[in-house]
Amino acid sequence: MFLSDFSIKKPIATIVMIIALMAMGLLAMSKLRVNQNPDVEIPGLFVSIPYPGASPDTVEREIVNRIEKSLQSVPGVTEVYSYSNEGSAGFEMRFSFKKNMIEATDEVRNVISSVRYKLPTEMREPVIRRFDPSQQxxxxxxxxxxxxxxxxxxxxxxxxxxxxxxxxxxxxxxxxxxxxxRELSVLLRAEKLREFNVSVSEVVAALRTQNTNAPVGKVRGNLEEESIRLVGRIESPAEFQNIVVKRRGDQIVRLGQVASIEDGFADxxxxxxxxxxxxxxxxxxxxxxxxxxxxxxxxxxxxxxxxxxxxxxxxxxxxxxxxxGGRDAQSSLNNVIESLIFGAVLTIFVVYAFLNSWRSTLITALSLPTSVIAAFIAVWLCGFTLNFMTLLGLSLAIGVLIDDAIVVRENIVRHMQNGSDRRTAALEGTAEIGLAVAATTFSIIAVFIP
Known part of the structure; x- marks a missing residue:
């Protein structure tokens, strides 16, 4: 095997490479994001449509029945669930795992836009959210x-x-x-509305038109250009009293004459x-x-x-x-790390119990930190987070690593007992079973790739 031959023939270069890999592994580990659970993208969308003041029956009749069938036509959708609540409608859509959720969001938005003319004008714009477990x-x-x-x-x-x-x-x-x-309430007085012959719609229109800022044009000179803006935004609640609601000849009806203004709080x-x-x-x-x-x-x-x-x-x-949640995530990960270290220590004692050699046990044990720390480079490059799933995967890899190390080390010891020197025993012992060990490891990797 190339790696084993290179390591035996050039030990100094091998040690330098191992130290470099451990340093890079420690650097990668410091940059890893720590979460309790892995980041998993669930193929689903939740569509929320506010319809203020509507009862559940009205929401179902005016919104749900008119949109639900159209949403079922979105490519890749597998299930659609609808909810009619007080003042809002909700749709839960689930897609196949191959569906691109960015495309799905655009398609759902286009479907709702195509039936918008059938929906009530009082309905507010839909809000589309993805299923994201990280949004806790x-x-x-x-x-x-x-x-x-x-x-x-x-x-x-x-x-x-x-x-x-x-x-x-x-x-x-x-x-x-x-x-x-905070909410500013305009409480209309019915007797004053009748007295001044003012309708509710006129009050609403006055509030909309006289409480706004808007551009009205530009003034151009030979060398400069100035913008003209209509500054009509009301700054204080007291100024609402002076809004002009209606004009009758020379008589001006202001909002304070037909309503009382209260600066309070919303329900x-x-x-x-x-x-x-x-x-x-x-x-x-x-x-x-x-x-x-x-x-x-x-x-x-x-x-x-x-x-x-x-x-x-x-x-x-x-x-x-x-x-x-950060403390809980760190606590869960610490428990997994403690179990990982405890398992590694027990594994070392088991190795000593069967090999009955501290030298062989120490050599086998040194493969643990070097391999595990270097593995964080791949974890960082693949964009994974440090969570209980990645740590459990590392614990599984430790078992495979120890198994391979025991087999190789035992074969080298056998050659030394037969009279070979350490260098020859290492070369011949590794060459005999190196391919078999590699085949076993790659077989395990092949099982977990899907």
């Missing part, structure tokens, strides 16, 4: 305070905390749950509670290319900085972690 929260946090109101911590979570977390590397989405959302659709006390929940989701452990560490570091600032500015306000 890496961290769940709870923001609570004894000195700030629920509205104040809601504003802090939405405007400050969420934006700060979104800027961290590897963070894809930050969801805020249980927060009060609460979700509540975040911890230990029986309401708070604001914050969920952090990682991007597909990011590591769960590294994202969790960076978020925890940012959380510590936020807590230090809150202690100075708002005593009694604290951001706590309720779930840490």
């Amino acid at each position: 929260p890496v961290l769940n946090m709870a923001l609570s305070s004894s000195s700030m109101s629920h509205a104040e911590i809601s504003r802090f979570a939405e405007d400050d905390l969420a934006n700060r977390l979104r800027g961290l590397p590897g963070v894809a989405t930050v969801n805020v749950n249980g927060a009060l959302k 609460v659709n979700g509540v975040s509670i911890r230990s029986g006390k309401p708070n604001v929940g914050v969920q952090v989701l990682r991007s597909r290319e990011a590591s769960t452990v590294s994202v969790a560490k960076s978020v925890r570091k940012a959380m510590d900085e936020v807590n230090k600032e809150l202690e100075k500015t708002h005593p009694g306000t604290k951001l706590d972690v309720t779930y840490d």
